Amino acid sequence: MAYQALGDATRRALVERLTSGPAAVSALAAPLPMSLPAVMGHLKVLEASGLVTSHKQGRVRTCSVVPAMLSQAERWISERRAMWEQSLDALGKFLESEGVEE
Template structure:
């Protein structure tokens, strides 16, 4: 459980930044060179590479360098783990809100009977 939690912490930390989320959104379409990924952002390449490193360290993306070109791609396993965790949380809260709705409806029904 501790490794799973640490892994999720790393993934959510990486996804907390809008630049990194935009990189993930682009890579969902397919692999891309770092230079291509950096184009939409008004930051220097060294700063952008820090974002790439955070994404790689979190396991959300992987990269491979061929010659002078570093190409990045999504690592779906880590995205799936984050999605699974979110789905479990959503199901938990939906059950709780359903129980609350049932309780309120029962209370209203009791009040209308009296």
């Protein structure tokens, strides 16, 4: 799932960087305080989760985000939130009964 992939700060930074356009592996690695193989590992996770694609031309591998996957993660959360809001009445009663502030 996408959350596993997005659970790491470095990978979120990679996704964030890629949202402004495709980039080569070394370009992605340059600003990060770690070795290139480490960045490769993160890209592999992102690609396995479907959030990112890449293709190689010559010796350069170019990566880009797959917006459909971001949408999917967004939808999961959105559905849960909607479900929760449906049961806000229950929450209200619960909080009252327990005497919790706010």
